[in-house]
Amino acid sequence: MDEITRKGPAHRKAQPGYRWDGVELRPYKEDERALFRSITRQVLFSDPDMHGELRYFDVAPGGFSTLERHEHMHAVVILRGHGQCLVGHEVKEIAPHDLVTVPPWTWHQFRAAADAPLGFLCLVNAARDKPQLPTEADLAELKAQPQVAEFLRGMSE
């Protein structure tokens, strides 16, 4: 007997390969400038009674999330693999269970290493604004810092 029907099942078992019962694997949003590569999204928790949503992103080796910024924050917990993240003008190595905070209006991108996937949970407000993409001027400003230019290699080229 499943007494909890309004919200769907209370328990959803993890499946191999960072998939979950009853969770759709979503193609990542598309953009004509190839601002992202090799990334999928699964919405793990989204409910009208919750003010936050929890998503799982999986980035294949060499892949990366969109370089973007927005008013809403991200709270990230790395789950598997390793790579780097850009938050503002800082580049950090990331590994399982590291925490990453992306403050409002801060450029950010997550990249898997060349030889490993990168999987992470991302908490956001359920009510949130749409991301801004960088202009060419924004990119030039970011790439003025050698560490950031090195991090952004292969994007928009």
Place this chain on the structure above:
Amino acid sequence: MDEITRKGPAHRKAQPGYRWDGVELRPYKEDERALFRSITRQVLFSDPDMHGELRYFDVAPGGFSTLERHEHMHAVVILRGHGQCLVGHEVKEIAPHDLVTVPPWTWHQFRAAADAPLGFLCLVNAARDKPQLPTEADLAELKAQPQVAEFLRGMSE
């Protein structure tokens, strides 16, 4: 240079034993009826600009969280170890990366196995009500189901 100072560091490295840089290990709330055992709490993300909070709970082998209910929901991702959870009148085995949804006003408890810890992330609304503890009548009603009675062994005895 750490350009992000308003929110604290953007990146907090995971430490051995499911601890994090700059995250306080908090004693679990106290209760005179021993409704919980051997559990610690770490608040990983809590920010005025976020409508959700993410906490990490670690339950030692044989330990358990408080049996309680409240209006706000829980969204749980198991991170390590294994055990069981009670949600309503359902008892489920839980293992890493399983998802558990606790709907509003639903009795719930998380228990580590006798031989393993249980660590999990728990997402809640930042603005939320206080939990209700079970009355003796609530406990009797829950224990009327043999599977729930077996699950609740060792509590309030």
